[in-house]
Amino acid sequence: MMEVIDFPPGLTHYLSLGALLFVLGLVGFLSRRNMILMFLNAELMIQGVALNFVAFARHRGNLEGQGFVLFLLAVAACEAAIALALILVLYRTQHSLDVSVWQNLREEGLDPTLDEEPLPLGPLEEKSPVLTPAGIGPQQPEETSHV
Amino acid sequence: MELFAASQPGLLRMDYFFALALGALGIYLLLPKPKGKTSLLGSLAALGSLAWLGYLGFSPTGITIETGLFYLFGFFALVGAGLMVTQTNPARAAISFVLVVICVGGLMLLLAAPFLMAANMIVYAGAIVVTFLFVLMLASQRAPSDSDNRSREPALACFTGLALSASLILLLQRDQENANKGMGQWKGLGAPVAAVRLHQEENLRRDASGRPHSPADNTTFLGQTLYTSLLLPVELAGALLLVATVGAILIAQRRSGVEVMP
16 A cells, blocks of 8 residues: 555545535525526536546546546537527517526416515616716917027 | 435534524625615625635645646636626626636536536537526616516515535534545545546446447446436437427417418
């Protein structure tokens, strides 16, 4: 058996980092309501899993893990294409990216969740920067010559 | 109960749990709410939790450049992920995701996978995020909206995340410590990576006749693996991509109205 050397970025470190990325994606997927952001969060979870695969491939010293990440990429690309197509169709029917407008798809007997707090009415329209008017030069003192 | 019976004895360190709880609190404070979020406190909590976790996972023996790079990329990957989860502006969230992808690419480079780094960045940052941005452009909203300024049950979501991350990371850390002490049945996980790593990397870098390859030959080996032991999955992935393309075009087609061919 080999001796125990524990360099700081060992397998455990990479696995922990992958787990944290996965969990952040999970939290985002559960709590965000924009459909596009939900799918972006799913992609974040896939990134965490891919990191795990690559770390294991390195740890075991073979390339099956890396090959698997390629399939992960292919599946993620398919998922993104289908998901975006579906989101486009859903947006065309309801004109909103909010998933909560599709609450009627829930199982029967569940009350719809209503949002109680009002949204801020703040002017989200950001002001365009105002440039100083150009085209007219500032007034100069008249030039005099003594030739 | 089988699961618990099979687990090894060892100390579960609660400081990891508290660091994760601090992070969950930070994410909870940062998630968009109609009343406006407490940005300063939340980001302080999240960054503090990151620093604490980094300190807990740090061991001062055997510091290499790899250590520094791992912490750099890991820090920015987690910061980008946190920003992505908590942004109210979806376009900025997509850009934060690009930051995550780039940092994961750096980590893949550290793990001796240069081809995957390139493929990951091209597919994600180049294709998927750009498509996301296109759809965002089609469906952009100016005013505060239900979809961007509200979260669905942020407290419960953060609690779920805390439960999952704590169970994963506490178990990983306990296995690591058991392996450091030379006990534990799961040698494969906690076994010293560095020693195994050097040995096996040498094997990877030599061909059958014993000549050393250059490190950049990762792509060659990956291709060999793909077309020998993983041939069937490659064909299946190709078929899946074709089906998904056709399906996406069919789904996104406008069905109503007269179809005008240009």
